[in-house]
Amino acid sequence: MNISGKILIASEWLQGEGNNFNASNPSNGQQSSETFSNASTAQAQAATLAASQAFDIYSQYSDQKKATFLRTIGIELEKVRSAIVQRATWETALPESRINGELGRTIGQLNMFAQLLEDGDWKRPVIDLAQPDRQPLPKPDIRLTQVPLGPVVVFSASNFPLAFSVAGGDTASALAAGCPVIVKNHNAHPGTSEIVASAIVAAIKQCGIPSGVFSMLHGDGRIIGAGLVTDPKVKAVGFTGSITGGRALYNLAVGRPEPIPFYGELGSTNPVFLLPKSLDANAEEIASSFIGALMMGVGQFCTSPGILIAIKGQSLNRLLASLAEKTPALNAASMLTAGICKSYQQSCLTREAMPSLTKIASGESADSKASQAQVNLFSVDAVDYLKQTELEEEVFGPSTLVVCCEDSDQLLAVAKSLGGHLTAALFSEEADQDLASQLLPVLQQRVGRILFDGYGTGVELSSAMSHGGPYPSSTASQTTSVGTRSIERFIRPVCYQNTPDALLPIELKNANPDSVMRLVNNKWSTDAIS
């Protein structure tokens, strides 16, 4: 597939007026033959203007029309699967199987939102009927639904070039909500992004969607990214990335004359608690499953297990021995970018130099010309861990810290010391339930997902998923960026009082033609109102 290197404004490919750059293959440093062009500030403004004009039309679309659009994007993506796989493996050094799987997930997300729209009750309609005879004052007819916020800026993530990128979860949920999207692309995979954006353009044309509904820009986060976040036409932002970059953009979003919601998923260490009876029974199995989770995407998952917490004793020794035995054989692998690799190596060096940390083992040594990461496992005594808050910070890459506690009280103290994370995992047997039940209320206050006997690395596409958590794992802990509820980031309530039926949105009309589930006079019902 031909890559133009252009930017996309309102479904038109244009030469960017900013600097040029090349894509590169992290596994060998090779530069792309094509040159990509960054957007200028004026071009970014043209994209938001087009989005804001398109919003007036697109926000009024029926759920069915938006669902068809989302499904069509999925079909168009499937058509260019081989081009995406070829380009994405080159740009990210991720294996074919992973890219194929991630493309399936991306299409699955689009279809999941299409299904949500077809089911029809995502706006959570509520109807309180009038009581004209109520004393001392008549009660009006009141009906509640949701409307889209307006144009949304989506910042692509480096670590999921498809599922959290151009046509990823943020884009899908915003489009489903009725919001136009401007993607600020991640320059770690610009060619992949162009192919994906072309599929969206094809769907826009097929479905007759206003062209301003989608734009995709290359550009520096500090210039084009900041410009988009502070543009008055933009009404919300989705972001996945580093704490430093995310917080800087968050500050801009909330510092605007009109502050807007900034949905940033920033960083998480995903503590894993190995409770005593489970560790007794499964030390070796846990070592194996842990390594499997750690190695996913070269440790570059936001849900990668960064801290294991266990109580000292023979079973923990078995676990450590098993890790020490298995780790040296773990392959070094290329990371997503040379910059990410450098930063990972620096973090490992810092940990190597800390006197309180013990190296458990390292994997195969890394070829730094290939931006490879070497696996590095460390352990620390809980007493020392509790004194060094920086040990809780995420190391982006395949490194984990085992925190060794004296007893269950100290394990609880470690839990209580935690800040915000996306997930916490517990390995537990039935005989551990007493300790588990003490841990749960502590973890509940600190994470967005609690899972048993597994790792957070698999983030299911589900109506029951929560992918988010207290700061810094998310800048908006009350929302999720995965699963159907993520659509709620891009809508807000509007209440209609004493409104003629003819003027009500379809989900609030008496007839309820789509048989949507509604709360009517505080009872759930799919019935029409007679």
Next chain:
Amino acid sequence: MNISGKILIASEWLQGEGNNFNASNPSNGQQSSETFSNASTAQAQAATLAASQAFDIYSQYSDQKKATFLRTIGIELEKVRSAIVQRATWETALPESRINGELGRTIGQLNMFAQLLEDGDWKRPVIDLAQPDRQPLPKPDIRLTQVPLGPVVVFSASNFPLAFSVAGGDTASALAAGCPVIVKNHNAHPGTSEIVASAIVAAIKQCGIPSGVFSMLHGDGRIIGAGLVTDPKVKAVGFTGSITGGRALYNLAVGRPEPIPFYGELGSTNPVFLLPKSLDANAEEIASSFIGALMMGVGQFCTSPGILIAIKGQSLNRLLASLAEKTPALNAASMLTAGICKSYQQSCLTREAMPSLTKIASGESADSKASQAQVNLFSVDAVDYLKQTELEEEVFGPSTLVVCCEDSDQLLAVAKSLGGHLTAALFSEEADQDLASQLLPVLQQRVGRILFDGYGTGVELSSAMSHGGPYPSSTASQTTSVGTRSIERFIRPVCYQNTPDALLPIELKNANPDSVMRLVNNKWSTDAIS
């Protein structure tokens, strides 16, 4: 009832270590015999520490236990009704009937949240059952519920000394969610607040609630208020007040190392559109009903109609004539505080001096020693209105601007020029529906509630209510501060994956003992899972 003038920390009345102040009666400037004491920064920290300790226990309470607590507060408030009425009328210059009504509303809010807790489905539980045989990977069991955020700071409003104050909507919804509350009291009604807080303390004692669940502090917003908002133990803020004060506190909340949600209801002008056929049919009736709405609480409702928009012609002339005829007889009345009155007078003088504005009429002249407001109605040509954005700003008090448009296009242009407001109203007949249907999508983007043939001044307590809107009417347009949905400001999602049934929160257990409505495998159901 004896007023001590003390502050309340974790159910204990203490002498504040800050400055002293007296309450005053705005209608005559009389100072209270009692002296009130402001909290010191250390005392504010003691309150948040107690709240954070109490949170560990209170957040785990059953819905039934919290419901009983809320109902008990209501019962205790009813017991001190006469003391509240006596004190609040003295402190606010609002009439007895209003205070009696507002106390009823306040108790109604507490009972509404108790009922919500008893109904049990406010946590919106979702269950996606496991599919162990799914290919290529088994699907885990995933269940979603909500947990409370932590200690909440509530800033009392001046204009609703009960319903948006110590035991008002923010407090009731936070307590219902499972969050301890620290009230930063408004010093316009400190004695009233002490009586109300005593009722909460009585309920805390009766129900055996941890004492740290409630504190109430007097203090300067810029010192104690700012200290509370930036206290790391505080996890959310509810605020009703001015744009200046609210935005300053919002900036502190989002500027913390760990940003927290700030739910500020700041300012709204609540535009009212008088569509042509309705104005033809009802000019005089609209003049009467408008005056009724404007005079509510001396124009000090956040939903007070500040702008009327209509098309020039005979019918608008009839409306203006009717307003000119009725207004001179409208009584001057004392405002909530001398400061509010001064600021109202200043706003009116500014408008008097604007060459583009025409005075329609004024009410009875005001006695400024009694902090009285005189009604002032102005009109402006839409051409001039569209040039002066400051005319959209709220004037807190009984003054309204009539915007006179050439035609329906200009009326739509005025609608499109609007920023964020709490409400918009339309007066319309069936023959106006074409214009109404053009207005609705415009207003939908700009307000939180759209109402027909009435004014926003009545804010129904309902599951279908939305009291909020785009900035500056609210700093969090995706939430409501009135109605059952307001509880959602103080909770966040937590997902449980592969969790043993014994360890799940009750609303997620297979047995579903409370028959809560849940989304199970994407179908609504109150059934148990077998």
